[in-house]
Amino acid sequence: MGPFLLNAVRWLAGGQTGKVGVNTSLKDLCPLLSEHGLECSLExxxxxxxxxxxxxxxxxxxxxxxxxxxxxxxxxxxxxxxxWWAWFSPSNF
Structure with a gap:
């Protein structure tokens, strides 16, 4: 999932140099982004x-x-x- 998230954030940044803000409810995402050279802050x-x-x-x-x-x-x-879908489709996991 890490490479997907990194690619998604880089694509969303569109070459801009602005900081990536990560809501505090996703605090584990910020270290991943920082480790890969993206300026990140918890917001x-x-x-x-x-x-x-x-x-x-x-x-x-x-x-x-x-x-x-x-x-x-x-x-x-x-x-x-x-x-909702996951609850009623447990055989898909």
Whole structure:
């Protein structure tokens, strides 16, 4: 999963040199990005001065801010799992 995440964040950055912000709920992602040369910081909330923001999909608290961030050219990586599908499809694991 590591190479996928690195490629996704690099693609979202689109060659920009801006910092990658990682929501504190994904704190294990920041060391992975830093180890591979990406400037990264843990952020409790979206900071509009970032080039890319990574967060979970389980809350809509910052939905409007996230939409504006992307509309203004920011990269957004949102992660989540289809728990409903996984629960009813255990044979797929």
């Amino acid at each position: 409790p909330h979206l900071n509009v001065n970032l080039g890319v923001y990574c967060c979970k999909a389980y809350s809509d608290k910052e939905a409007k801010q996230l939409q504006e961030f992307v509309a203004e050219g920011g990269g957004l990586l949102i992660g989540g799992q289809s728990w």
